[in-house]
Amino acid sequence: MTPNWTEQREALREWLLSHPRILIGCDFDGTLAPLMPHADEARLPRVTGEAMQRLIALPGVALAVISGRAIADLRQRVALDGAWYAGNHGLEMAAADGSTVVAPGAEDARAALRHALGRLAPLPREMPGVWIEDKGLTASVHYRQASEDCRAQLEACVREAVKGLEALKVRPAKCIWEILPAGEWDKGTALRWFMNRWGVPSNATAFMGDDVTDLNAFRELPDGWTILVGNDVDVKARMRLRHPGDTAMLLEWMAKVRA
């Protein structure tokens, strides 16, 4: 993948100047914040936060952070006034005015998730480097620090834990197995909810992401700006950036142009 920021800059400038209202959606880990050995160490870089705050302050600009993290965790890490948030891959959403929504069916899957987590409880002891993050509506089984041997066996263990629990499904992400409600609700559904709430069509919307789960948001933007960060996903995106350092630079530039 070759970064194409320079070729696309003029088209993006025109986009920023031609829509009275725009929505900018961003994933958090690996897009805004550099990936860390342990997910708990991830922080929003100061320059990125400042650029986001400048964008939020501009008339006609809404900024939404859509992440796999629990919404409370995400809010605390981003900590920007006036941002919109979606956590748990969009299952829980909060608009800038404080109104919140939980995806249909997500609450009902809680009991099944408790059951699966009970089955998985011995796993971190048996597989060093594996840790389980309980995010309320979903759970992440992390293996970035696990050995190749453990990694090879992990998928079967996770699938075994949800066996017979119809309310749940399992999905891969970067060094993570996600356990989540079986319904069709993802980052793209959340982005669409924000687009409707903010009142913008897809051609006035941008989304930046680095992982397979972000492709669901790209799906909603056939004529919007799809911005891919890093090399981990092989997909067509309108703009390609190298790493979260580029994201910071792009957001700063967008704020300057739109102002």
Ligand SMILES: [Mg+2]
């Ligand atoms: Mg990410």
